[in-house]
Amino acid sequence: MTPIRQLRADAARNRELLLAAAEDEFAERGLAASISDIARRAGVAKGTVFRHFATKEELVAAIVCEQLDALAEVARSQLSAPDPEVGLVEFLTVTAARQHERDLSFLQAVTQTDSAVTALRDELHALVEQLVGRARDAGVLRSDVTGTDVWVLMCAPIHAVGYVSDPAPDLWRRYLALIFDGLRPDGAHPLPAAPPTWP
Amino acid sequence: MTPIRQLRADAARNRELLLAAAEDEFAERGLAASISDIARRAGVAKGTVFRHFATKEELVAAIVCEQLDALAEVARSQLSAPDPEVGLVEFLTVTAARQHERDLSFLQAVTQTDSAVTALRDELHALVEQLVGRARDAGVLRSDVTGTDVWVLMCAPIHAVGYVSDPAPDLWRRYLALIFDGLRPDGAHPLPAAPPTWP
Amino acid sequence: MTPIRQLRADAARNRELLLAAAEDEFAERGLAASISDIARRAGVAKGTVFRHFATKEELVAAIVCEQLDALAEVARSQLSAPDPEVGLVEFLTVTAARQHERDLSFLQAVTQTDSAVTALRDELHALVEQLVGRARDAGVLRSDVTGTDVWVLMCAPIHAVGYVSDPAPDLWRRYLALIFDGLRPDGAHPLPAAPPTWP
Amino acid sequence: MTPIRQLRADAARNRELLLAAAEDEFAERGLAASISDIARRAGVAKGTVFRHFATKEELVAAIVCEQLDALAEVARSQLSAPDPEVGLVEFLTVTAARQHERDLSFLQAVTQTDSAVTALRDELHALVEQLVGRARDAGVLRSDVTGTDVWVLMCAPIHAVGYVSDPAPDLWRRYLALIFDGLRPDGAHPLPAAPPTWP
DNA sequence: GATGAATGAGTTTTCATTCAT
DNA sequence: GATGAATGAAAACTCATTCAT
Numbered sequence: 072m073t074p075i076r077q078l079r080a081d082a083a084r085n086r087e088l089l090l091a092a093a094e095d096e097f098a099e100r101g102l103a104a105s106i107s108d109i110a111r112r113a114g115v116a117k118g119t120v121f122r123h124f125a126t127k128e129e130l131v132a133a134i135v136c137e138q139l140d141a142l143a144e145v146a147r148s149q150l151s152a153p154d155p156e157v158g159l160v161e162f163l164t165v166t167a168a169r170q171h172e173r174d175l176s177f178l179q180a181v182t183q184t185d186s187a188v189t190a191l192r193d194e195l196h197a198l199v200e201q202l203v204g205r206a207r208d209a210g211v212l213r214s215d216v217t218g219t220d221v222w223v224l225m226c227a228p229i230h231a232v233g234y235v236s237d238p239a240p241d242l243w244r245r246y247l248a249l250i251f252d253g254l255r256p257d258g259a260h261p262l263p264a265a266p267p268t269w270p
Numbered sequence: 271m272t273p274i275r276q277l278r279a280d281a282a283r284n285r286e287l288l289l290a291a292a293e294d295e296f297a298e299r300g301l302a303a304s305i306s307d308i309a310r311r312a313g314v315a316k317g318t319v320f321r322h323f324a325t326k327e328e329l330v331a332a333i334v335c336e337q338l339d340a341l342a343e344v345a346r347s348q349l350s351a352p353d354p355e356v357g358l359v360e361f362l363t364v365t366a367a368r369q370h371e372r373d374l375s376f377l378q379a380v381t382q383t384d385s386a387v388t389a390l391r392d393e394l395h396a397l398v399e400q401l402v403g404r405a406r407d408a409g410v411l412r413s414d415v416t417g418t419d420v421w422v423l424m425c426a427p428i429h430a431v432g433y434v435s436d437p438a439p440d441l442w443r444r445y446l447a448l449i450f451d452g453l454r455p456d457g458a459h460p461l462p463a464a465p466p467t468w469p
Numbered sequence: 470m471t472p473i474r475q476l477r478a479d480a481a482r483n484r485e486l487l488l489a490a491a492e493d494e495f496a497e498r499g500l501a502a503s504i505s506d507i508a509r510r511a512g513v514a515k516g517t518v519f520r521h522f523a524t525k526e527e528l529v530a531a532i533v534c535e536q537l538d539a540l541a542e543v544a545r546s547q548l549s550a551p552d553p554e555v556g557l558v559e560f561l562t563v564t565a566a567r568q569h570e571r572d573l574s575f576l577q578a579v580t581q582t583d584s585a586v587t588a589l590r591d592e593l594h595a596l597v598e599q600l601v602g603r604a605r606d607a608g609v610l611r612s613d614v615t616g617t618d619v620w621v622l623m624c625a626p627i628h629a630v631g632y633v634s635d636p637a638p639d640l641w642r643r644y645l646a647l648i649f650d651g652l653r654p655d656g657a658h659p660l661p662a663a664p665p666t667w668p
Numbered sequence: 669m670t671p672i673r674q675l676r677a678d679a680a681r682n683r684e685l686l687l688a689a690a691e692d693e694f695a696e697r698g699l700a701a702s703i704s705d706i707a708r709r710a711g712v713a714k715g716t717v718f719r720h721f722a723t724k725e726e727l728v729a730a731i732v733c734e735q736l737d738a739l740a741e742v743a744r745s746q747l748s749a750p751d752p753e754v755g756l757v758e759f760l761t762v763t764a765a766r767q768h769e770r771d772l773s774f775l776q777a778v779t780q781t782d783s784a785v786t787a788l789r790d791e792l793h794a795l796v797e798q799l800v801g802r803a804r805d806a807g808v809l810r811s812d813v814t815g816t817d818v819w820v821l822m823c824a825p826i827h828a829v830g831y832v833s834d835p836a837p838d839l840w841r842r843y844l845a846l847i848f849d850g851l852r853p854d855g856a857h858p859l860p861a862a863p864p865t866w867p
Numbered sequence: 868g869a870t871g872a873a874t875g876a877g878t879t880t881t882c883a884t885t886c887a888t
Numbered sequence: 889g890a891t892g893a894a895t896g897a898a899a900a901c902t903c904a905t906t907c908a909t
Contacts, residue, residue, distance in 0.1 A: 082868070103302075105903060116870040118907085127904065179433070216448070223433040224445065227426045234378070234422040235466040245463040246423065249415070249452045258456020264444040267434040278888070281893055305879065315895045320880065322893095477909070480872055501700075503899065514874045519901065521872095577831070614846070621831040622843065628827050629820040632776070633864040643861040644821065647813070647850045655855020662842040665832040679889075702882060713891040715886085724883065 088113040098173040132185040139191040146198035155205040213259040217266040287312040338390040345397035354404040412458040416465040486511040496571040530583040537589040544596035553603040611657040685710040695770040729782040736788040743795035752802040810856040
């Protein structure tokens with residue numbers, strides 16, 4: 072149910088409660104999180120979940136949309152940063168920091184077909200493309216790197232940290248820096264495969 | 271059931287069939303792949319799965335062990351490569367190529383507690399440490415990079431490719447190269463967080 | 470799920486149907502009675518059983534509680550019988566008669582650890598103790614007999630009848646009388662072992 | 669498989685091992701004891717169990733037969749005791765003592781239809797009838813008590829002890845004595861139901 | 868709109884029994 | 889004869905989804 076029409080105040084509040092609860096549950100239990108648990112955590116009945124989101128997939132899609140939206144906001148604000156390097160790095164840092172708090176990146180995989188998600192993803196991707204373009208033009212990034220390259224590496228720092236058993240809370244910064252160094256022009260070796268096209 | 275004693279020929283065959291079928295199913299459906307489907311794919315009855323692997327967890331552990339074993343073999347052989355850079359790059363390339371064929375890296379997460387897996391993981395980690403040490407000593411890698419750093423970034427190229435909808439079959443090589451450039455000494459920026467300890 | 474809050478009318482009805490069906494199935498098939506069969510007999514879906522009783526154990530406990538409750542009611546009413554002998558005999562008779570209709574005494578064994586069951590069992594035991602005390606003080610029972618003695622012999626008549634292939638419907642009365650004669654003072658021989666303590 | 673023909677020495681030994689293991693397992697786990705566990709305990713393969721006993725029921729029947737046989741032996745020996753009271757009491761005591769060591773009485777219920785069991789049961793019943801007849805004729809038992817009455821009460825002492833949580837090891841003697849007092853002539857009240865017929 | 872009871876397909880796992888080795 | 893691998897019919901339990909209240 073895309074909330075086209077205005078929801079009653081309490082319904083809108085329930086929707087927010089549900090999204091928050093679902094994010095928490097998914098972050099803790101992965102996709103296996105159950106609707107029951109989400110409903111309980113949100114303090115509403117199970118039926119109410121389905122009034123707001125016709126299927127579990129729709130709920131997931133709504134969450135992903137929220138996340139994409141929030142990141143787009145960040146990207147837009149960093150697009151007007153005076154320094155292109157700072158803008159891009161800041162964007163990647165905020166992205167990773169949020170993901171570190173509550174990693175929901177695995178929800179992307181389930182929402183490949185959702186059109187609302189796709190639209191927002193395209194939008195965010197375009198913004199990343201701009202951030203990357205600015206940085207590349209400024210000589211901050213190597214010339215053979217594309218926005219899509221950065222897009223797909225965006226989650227890598229958090230993903231990498233997942234292989235350490237008791238990671239320091241800021242370990243992801245290490246891998247973000249390491250990967251970013253690979254994106255810089257200094258000492259760049261030619262890349263063995265063409266950059267991916269979007270979409 | 272660790273196959274300590276020799277299995278009968280037909281049982282050994284079924285064990286292989288089951289492992290192969292399970293790898294396929296897990297790769298396609300993730301951890302949610304069902305034992306029923308795995309059995310069907312292997313062409314045996316459900317009960318046979320449990321004769322070979324008492325629980326689903328044990329089956330997963332067996333798969334992970336096989337993978338770690340195979341990679342350790344590769345690592346050992348590359349340790350005797352004359353050129354340290356070639357040795358490390360080759361190891362990372364084979365690792366990624368196999369993972370690209372059938373990505374089962376997500377199974378690692380479920381087997382943190384299995385002792386056989388842990389032992390093999392430590393073993394492989396030690397080999398990676400050596401490969402990395404050789405390369406760093408040879409000046410191929412930046413001095414502040416550790417074996418564990420490389421270990422956690424090992425799966426990043428395939429992970430990155432997962433965010434592209436119709437990736438070229440060798441796209442992962444691009445991200446392996448990009449990340450590897452980040453590990454090189456040229457133009458290295460200081461890293462903002464200490465390297466993780468193992469384990 | 471202990472039904473603390475009020476159940477909806479239809480749910481309450483299903484709960485009763487389920488308890489009745491379960492009692493029938495358990496009486497016919499023993500503890501091996503399956504949840505599926507119970508559900509079918511109650512005319513509900515399998516899942517509904519688990520909505521009311523989270524596990525099979527919980528269902529068994531609920532049944533045992535009901536039985537203990539009903540017997541406690543009988544005991545209490547007989548405690549105010551003018552004649553202590555009549556009170557005790559009547560209690561034992563009603564107990565055996567019900568058990569004869571549907572013997573679920575074997576469920577006691579599985580619920581030793583359930584706290585609700587334990588509490589009710591203690592309660593009923595205390596009532597039996599009183600019934601027995603009254604009777605013993607009135608000279609109806611031998612002086613070396615305790616409430617716990619009567620408690621453990623309570624199910625013996627029905628148990629005995631179980632060894633006869635085509636028992637007359639009131640055969641249990643014969644064994645109740647025979648055992649009760651053993652509890653009387655006339656011709657009592659000293660007992661070779663101390664009475665058990667409760668619990 | 670009734671062992672009509674001679675078994676090879678090792679086969680005969682396996683049969684004994686299996687019966688012993690099965691008795692232990694059934695005593696510990698009840699009817700739910702699994703053939704696998706029994707085979708393991710006996711130190712033979714699962715298939716071997718089925719070579720000796722075509723079904724689980726047959727195995728149970730064989731055990732019951734052994735027990736009935738052993739008790740018949742006891743009964744026969746006590747039939748020639750000089751004192752009828754001692755003979756009967758001794759028989760009931762030995763019976764209860766063995767059952768206390770390893771209670772397999774619940775296996776009776778599953779073997780109502782087995783013809784070998786039925787024959788042996790009839791035989792033992794006839795012996796009990798004789799023991800009881802002698803005692804009754806000697807004035808040790810009340811005149812309205814039959815062999816079948818004693819037969820069905822035979823397991824009651826152990827059954828009663830089962831309702832106590834931490835029973836003293838000889839508590840069963842108390843209930844045997846109590847029940848036996850009910851069978852004595854002193855202070856006997858008329859019985860309310862006719863004695864059961866056999867079978 | 869909200870509730871929570873009911874559904875039933877699906878999951879992992881067990882086990883008596885069969886049968887190729 | 890003995891072995892132990894394979895079978896497949898249950899079993900207990902879960903959960904997204906529907907729907908009466």
